[in-house]
Amino acid sequence: MGEVVQMHFTTVDYVIFALLLVASAGIGLFYAFSGGRQRTTQEFLMADRSMSCLPVSLSLLATFQSAVAILGAPSEVYTFGTEYWFLGCSYFLGLLIPAHVFIPVFYRLRLSSAYEYLELRFNKTVRICGTATFIFQMVIYMGVVLYAPALALNAVTGFDLWGAVLAMGLVCTLYTALGGLKAVMWTDVFQTVVMFAGQLAVIVVGTSQAGGIAEVWRKAINGSRISGLDLNPNPLERHTFWTLGVGGVFLMLALYGVNQAQVQRYLSSRTEKEAVMSCYVVFPCQQVVLCLGCLMGLVMFARYGEDSPLDKGYVTTNDQMVLYFVMDVFRDLPGLPGLFVACLFSGALSTISSAFNSLATVTMEDLIKPHFPNMTEGKATLLSKGLALGYGLVCLAMAYIASIMGSMLQAAFSIFGMVGGPLLGLFCLGMFFPWANPTGAVVGLVSGLVMAFWIGIGSFVMRMSVPTPAPALNATALPLFDNITTTVMTTTAKPGSTGVEALYSLSYMWYSAHNSATVVVVGLIVSLLTGPMKEKELTPGTVYPVLGTLLFFLPDRYREKLCCITPLAQKPTQIKTQPYQMAQKDRNGEAYSKEDTVTEEKEMESDRAQTEEEDSEDSRARPSCRLTAHTVQETAL
Numbered sequence: 049m050g051e052v053v054q055m056h057f058t059t060v061d062y063v064i065f066a067l068l069l070v071a072s073a074g075i076g077l078f079y080a081f082s083g084g085r086q087r088t089t090q091e092f093l094m095a096d097r098s099m100s101c102l103p104v105s106l107s108l109l110a111t112f113q114s115a116v117a118i119l120g121a122p123s124e125v126y127t128f129g130t131e132y133w134f135l136g137c138s139y140f141l142g143l144l145i146p147a148h149v150f151i152p153v154f155y156r157l158r159l160s161s162a163y164e165y166l167e168l169r170f171n172k173t174v175r176i177c178g179t180a181t182f183i184f185q186m187v188i189y190m191g192v193v194l195y196a197p198a199l200a201l202n203a204v205t206g207f208d209l210w211g212a213v214l215a216m217g218l219v220c221t222l223y224t225a226l227g228g229l230k231a232v233m234w235t236d237v238f239q240t241v242v243m244f245a246g247q248l249a250v251i252v253v254g255t256s257q258a259g260g261i262a263e264v265w266r267k268a269i270n271g272s273r274i275s276g277l278d279l280n281p282n283p284l285e286r287h288t289f290w291t292l293g294v295g296g297v298f299l300m301l302a303l304y305g306v307n308q309a310q311v312q313r314y315l316s317s318r319t320e321k322e323a324v325m326s327c328y329v330v331f332p333c334q335q336v337v338l339c340l341g342c343l344m345g346l347v348m349f350a351r352y353g354e355d356s357p358l359d360k361g362y363v364t365t366n367d368q369m370v371l372y373f374v375m376d377v378f379r380d381l382p383g384l385p386g387l388f389v390a391c392l393f394s395g396a397l398s399t400i401s402s403a404f405n406s407l408a409t410v411t412m413e414d415l416i417k418p419h420f421p422n423m424t425e426g427k428a429t430l431l432s433k434g435l436a437l438g439y440g441l442v443c444l445a446m447a448y449i450a451s452i453m454g455s456m457l458q459a460a461f462s463i464f465g466m467v468g469g470p471l472l473g474l475f476c477l478g479m480f481f482p483w484a485n486p487t488g489a490v491v492g493l494v495s496g497l498v499m500a501f502w503i504g505i506g507s508f509v510m511r512m513s514v515p516t517p518a519p520a521l522n523a524t525a526l527p528l529f530d531n532i533t534t535t536v537m538t539t540t541a542k543p544g545s546t547g548v549e550a551l552y553s554l555s556y557m558w559y560s561a562h563n564s565a566t567v568v569v570v571g572l573i574v575s576l577l578t579g580p581m582k583e584k585e586l587t588p589g590t591v592y593p594v595l596g597t598l599l600f601f602l603p604d605r606y607r608e609k610l611c612c613i614t615p616l617a618q619k620p621t622q623i624k625t626q627p628y629q630m631a632q633k634d635r636n637g638e639a640y641s642k643e644d645t646v647t648e649e650k651e652m653e654s655d656r657a658q659t660e661e662e663d664s665e666d667s668r669a670r671p672s673c674r675l676t677a678h679t680v681q682e683t684a685l
Contacts, residue, residue: 122373161179161413162307166178186407197367225433287557473571
């Protein structure tokens, strides 16, 4: 075994890295002092609901592509082969379902926080539980996602560890706190371009040095790195077509369907149609990103073969091996190592800026504003900026905590991945099962979290207790908000695993599906035992009528008992970008916003007496079981 080798940056590399920080900060300052100057919470938190499809889609992609992912995918393919590429099959349903189920529900309710939906559908307790779970998830993660790549960079290049952490953390806090969501999304666009440029540069130069793409492919085939279609249905197997293509769907849903960082981007779109289109645009971009990661791993294998720098002892983890490869390829090309580091930290910046902004939004919307409904617009905006700044400082504190955690750093990644599944289950319980009640929702969420931590921590402890050597930390390039996990939890199960041991050996790709299913099953059982919700108790627009469609063959009276006849809300004909207001429930449970027009308010007052008379005369009337037609005029600003 050789000693750990350090390669060093040139002045040009540091200049390119500095330019990334200056450009990101400049975009934030531009949006801080232009347009509405971030004077309203509507502009600061929701970008005035005026974003077009392109920045929304690229921002969705940048949030998905973290620094950990940029380092993880090539090392995964180098070590295990291209089986990982089948994750791309999960992108079809993983983006179609959010586009046509979650986005219409959230957008038509005119929400700012995804967790407002939980209060409209259940009650305030469920909303607080969901918000607290999300905050715990993000606070644990955002420090680690900043510290981990800086640690790998320091080990390989000698790049100052805390200099990198502080520079990234402070710049990101600056443009997030000053420029709001617009700054975050446009810096994401810029950082996405940098990420593509960095990865392409490595692949082009590495392929050229290896003798061309044909030679890379030949060596990969000879080294058994080109994987076939593995249809093994065993859920204990680490990567098969089913674990990646089906289990990955639930991971994608937890990210692109219900996570606040992504939902906030949908809701910032100027129309529902553009929000849906952003999902379609993300799909090919994700496939390109996945292919770039796989191709970089194959180029690495063509360069080193089975005799990897990790085996030689030049580096100590798989993540460091990718950086070593980059520095080795660019050894005589000054400036290009700096470009890849800019690419790496663009991934970190886009991820933690999304975390800051989404945390500020849910804290303001779900924890502060409900208790201070008369807060002035100026104070609310100032407080939102203070929250973004505060979470930036918390991120730096969490990075310091990550530095003293040692081996527990792997567990921190895993804890983050454990929470995405139960939150997905909570939203699915409310959106697809009309009879689920608040008690069932809370008990289901707690059960899902307990199950997630039991399997996750049990698997971690079991793997650590096994004396056989396991691969080093390999944070693979999976959807950011669901399954950043460790090889400790992803090794293939031993043959003959039974009972609890088999549960601990479950492939990490099934975690989200297993934990969300736990929430739904427990929630439904508890709801039926404690008294299911009735049709008239539901807030219109909070239930997607999937059961009504699937059970079309049942008579109306049975579907009515199953609460399967509530249609989805109509597309609103106009949304006014007035100052910050929350969606609320009126006394009949219907969701509305103070942004509604004066005409609507007058109509409500004039029709209230007539409505009460009609309710008393025809108490048995029910909404039509037909789905809402999609021919209504699109929302326009």
